Amino acid sequence: MKLPSNKILIALCMSGALASCSQSNQANQTVNPIDIWPSVKSAVTKDAAVEQKVASLLAKMTLEQKVAQMIQPELRFVSVEDMRKYGFGSILNGGGSFPDGNKQANVKDWVDLADSFYLAALDDSQDGIAIPSIWGTDGVHGHNNVYGATLFPHNIGLGAANNPELIKKVAEVIAKEVAETGIGWNFSPTVAVARDDRWGRAYESFSEDPAIVKSYAGKYVEGMQGEAGKNFLASDKVVSTAKHFLGDGGTVEGVDQGNNIDSEAELFRLHAQGYVTAIEAGVQTVMASFNTWHGKKMHGNKYLLTDVLKEKMGFDGLVVGDWNGHGQVKGCSNDKCAQAINAGVDILMVPEDWKALYFNTIAQVQSGEIALSRIDDAVTRILRVKYRMGAFDAKPSDRLHVPNKGAIGSISHKEIAQQAVRESLVLLKNNHNILPLKPNLNVLVAGDGADNIGKQNGGWTLTWQGTANVNSDFPNATSIYHGIKQTLEANGGQANLSLDASYTEKPDVAIVVFGENPYAEMQGDIKDGNLEYQAGVKTDLKLLRKLKSEGIPVVSVFLTGRPLWVNKELNASDAFVAAWLPGTEGGSIADVLFSELNGQIKHDFKGKLSFSWPAKPDQTILNVNDQNYKPLFAYGYGLDYNSNQMIPDLNEDLTIKSAAVADELTLFNQAPTLGFDFNLYSQNTKVAVNSNTVSLDAANSVTYKSFNRFVQEDAFELTWSGSQSAGIQLVNPAGFDFSEYAKANSSVSFDLRLQTPVSGQVVFNLATTQGQAFSVDLAKYINSSALGEWQTLNINLSCLNENSETFKQVSNIWSIESDQPNKLSVSKIRIVSNQASQDCP
Structure with missing residues (x-):
């Protein structure tokens, strides 16, 4: 039998058509799948002086000190005295974790604690060495753990704006606000490419299209860290993290932390594009993903973490694990995992079990289960990042806080967030050109999202899941209702807030704000394959239909972390706006909904769908360029005030019939x-x-x-x-x-x-x-x-x-x-x- 040529074999390998791509007998040449991956040149090159400092310090360190650099406990489970005793290389605060457990902790509280951990790590009285500790945080749509911070639309909204330069400005703001609290490391951007809308982290993805993610990732890193040769890791910059490596947005059925079964070529084409531009821009850290690839946990995948990322793609920064992600590797537990370290994880994020992991790792090195050379490589990478970011130069209050005083919630930062809100809005329907509205009308503002700043922010907001937040938790924010009220009152109009749409005087128009309640990873997964909004409940639909039956024009503002099947809600609305999760500047939505008093447009709709919108509730996997691509609204769709498109009544008979009672x-x-x-x-x-x-x-x-x-x-x-x-x-x-x-x-x-x-x-x-x-x-x-x-x-x-x-x-x-x-x-x-x-x- 004639074997395929080498070129054809490579093509078959890249398409995933062949299970084994190791050899072409005809050409007698080895075809290595790693050739799929590019060699990437980082704008941040190795500095000989830094490398010498790293090597000199490494040579003085004991095994115990080296392992301590690789351990990252969580704020609630580690004390300043623990830091003084063990000298851990870093700490983190998880979502909903604050100094002294105080949700309203102020900037001084954060800075004082950052200084305390930093100085404790430098105390050499117990271990004879002074290496600063660094602090990492999940600022995924702003410094979202901090009271009063400027919070932006989540990534799905920013993706709809399709404006890479805006992304850079957003990242610059986040960097300044993170730096003001004395924290030097941010776990963002998320560069996942969500391919199944059931995934509960879809809103953390800029787009289903890797092209948008690729265009954003490098710009985000430049905004967060600065640019090589210009302002790289200056006092108003912090270390950035590209996450989660790799394939988290492509798991089977959109299950969070699930299994990605894409071919290696597809893994690169769809899910790795953001890492290419992030590394080019000089990103200093990459976070390993919870998911598996063909059944193997990423935290234990040496081929992808070391052979591909570090060696082929040339990433010389550090790889940090996710929350106890090492404990999910086969044969591991939260307190013991040689496999993850051997695979290439340099810092193990271990919130609670840090002490046992520390001692177990030392023992595994001593037994030979982990090579000392692997430890030295990990610590070299950690120290390299610390020297590059200036961590050895001064304590956080001097190095980061002082140059950025007044950054949290500043007017200039709010203005950028307002721009991001306006550009992220996607107009799906505007029958009879009901929008823009004149600002002198009598407007009924209804729906449980109208005056709910927690809901408009979604997950990863003060608390991990974004739940249990009230408006008073956001002192610098504006609700959607607040913006509408302010606009109307300034122009002789009237805004009446009624969550259930009751009124005494019939309004000229109703703006109804509704949508998904906050959620984050795992909790946000849709498990039944049904993208219908409020399936079986339909309280918001009843409200819309009530208003329509009373002859009141309805403008719907939909808060959501993903496209959902809303045919019924669309039919009950004269206009329908996908507002995503706009953040703390929800009031800026009014800038687009309303014209000037003379009818002149203030701000037109600019947003275009970066995710395809389903025509049926079972279209959970719906991505541009798919075969049999039949969305309701295609990728790139979005009306503006020059559009004259009528949306006819949509099919409502597509509801998935489900059992009245789940098990x-x-x-x-x-x-x-x-x-x-x-x-x-x-x-x-x-x-x-x-x-x-x-x-x-x-x-x-x-x-x-x-x-x-x-x-x-x-x-x-x-x-x-x-x-x-x-x-x-x-x-x-x-x-x-x-x-x-x-x-x-x-x-x-x-x-x-x-x-x-x-x-x-x-x-x-x-x-x-x-x-x-x-x-x-x-x-x-x-x-x-x-x-x-x-x-x-x-x-x-x-x-x-x-x-x-x-x-x-x-x-x-x-x-x-x-x-x-x-x-x-x-x-x-x-x-x-x-x-x-x-x-x-």
């Missing part, structure tokens, strides 16, 4: 779902759980503290002081219909772990919007002898009340209360249908 309905797993939120409460006090550590009062009647059971913040610990009766409740004031679950013999199920024997009563409560309340003492369900072990409790709804209609509007689906000193942990709160037994204790 399991999640209520809490890392974050509450279904519009529910946690509150701590007593008879006289109620406090929202809006941080990872919250106490009800000064007496610590009840304290909440999140922790990791399986994954990040998927469990929480409750501690009662016994000073009064107090508890925690999972509440949704509007109520949620659980009646079908009650008919299906369902239970409220949750995992519980007792820390100490139960003292007195620990009471479970459930309540409805009609004021009906049901309680049961958990002592009937708890196995008190299983201290320290997780147990699953199932409280059958029929045991609380046999009438299923009672559960039509449940406002408090899960609550635990006690008046005695108690401590327990909770995880995986859910509704489980079709329980085997209806027996009640």
Whole structure:
């Protein structure tokens, strides 16, 4: 049989058509898949003086000191004294982590803590060496962990703007605000290319098209770090991170941390383009991804991390792991993973288990499981980045903070965020040219997103999932309603806010702001393959149809982290704007919706879809250039005020029929779902759980503290002081219909772990919007002898009340209360249908 020529063989390899691409017998030449990958020239070249400093310092370091440079604990689990003792190379603060657990920590709080860790690392009294520690943070759409920071549209909105120079300005602002808090390292940009809209991190992707991501990544890095030979890592710049390497946006079914099965050629063509321009721009760090490629975890993939990224692509910075990502590698745990280090991870992000990982890694080097040369390579890369960023030159308050005083939330930064909001808006429908609106109208502003700054910001905003935020958490921000109100009042118009669209005087027009509630990784995944917005609930559609039936023109402003099937909502709207997740400057949407009083356009719509919009709810994979590409609105679509396009009524009969009751309905797993939120409460006090550590009062009647059971913040610990009766409740004031679950013999199920024997009563409560309340003492369900072990409790709804209609509007689906000193942990709160037994204790 005649074998294919070498050129044809290479083509087949790159297309993924051949499973093995190692050799052409005919040509007797080896075809190496690594040739798919380019050699990339970084604008930041090695400096001989820096390399000499690195080599000199490395030669003085003990094994223990070297390993310490590779360990990155999280703020909540490491102290300044720990830093003084061990000299860790870096720390991070995760989403929702603040100095002293204070969500409203000010700039001084951040800077003082940064200085404390820095100086503790330099203290050589215990280990005889002085190497500064650096601090990393996830500033993915602004310095989003910091009270009062300027927050931009999430990446999906910035991608719709398709303006690389704007991206550079956005990154410059973020760098200055991060630097002002004394933090020198930002874990952004995300350069994922989301290919399945079920993925809960789709909004962190600039586009489904690698061309946009490629055009953005280098510009973002230049804005964040500065340009080589000009202002590279100057005092108003911070180290940038391209993430997550590699293929996180292309997993099967869009599952977060799932499996990417693209061929190697497709992996490069679709998912690596952002890394090419990021490395060219001199990015100093790359973060390894949680996902697998053909079943192998990226944190343990030596071929991609070392052979491809470091050697072929020439990346000379450091590779940092993601949150306990090393622990997911086969044969590893959070506290032990030679495989990840051997694969090329230089810094292990290990939030809690840092001490065990530190000692285990030392032992693995001593046993030969990890070569000392690999440790030396990792530490060389870490020190190289530290010297390049000037970490040895001065403490954070002098090096970063002082030159950037007043940066957080400054007017000039807000102006750039406002520009980003205006350019990100995509006009999907404008029948009869209802927009722009005159600013002297009587406008009804409705919908739960209208005056909700937390919702317009989405995930990765003050808290990890972006939940439990209220407007007062954003002192420098403007809600969408605020911008509308300000515009109308300045021009003789009137804005009336009514979340449920009620009114006394019929308005000229209604602007309805609605959309997805905040979510972040894992929690945002759509698991049933249905992109229909509010499937089975449709509360927002009812509101739109109510207004239409009353003869009121409707302008919809849709807040979303991805394209969703909204045919019904589009039909109920005269105009429809995809506003994505606009950030803290939501008020700027009014700049585009309204004209000048004389009708002159102030700001036209510029945004164009960087993600294709589905025509059917099952079009979860819909990307430009796909075969059989049939979107509702194609990639690049977006109307402006010169368009005269009428959108006819769309097919509404495409709803995916699903069972009325799922086998399991999640209520809490890392974050509450279904519009529910946690509150701590007593008879006289109620406090929202809006941080990872919250106490009800000064007496610590009840304290909440999140922790990791399986994954990040998927469990929480409750501690009662016994000073009064107090508890925690999972509440949704509007109520949620659980009646079908009650008919299906369902239970409220949750995992519980007792820390100490139960003292007195620990009471479970459930309540409805009609004021009906049901309680049961958990002592009937708890196995008190299983201290320290997780147990699953199932409280059958029929045991609380046999009438299923009672559960039509449940406002408090899960609550635990006690008046005695108690401590327990909770995880995986859910509704489980079709329980085997209806027996009640």
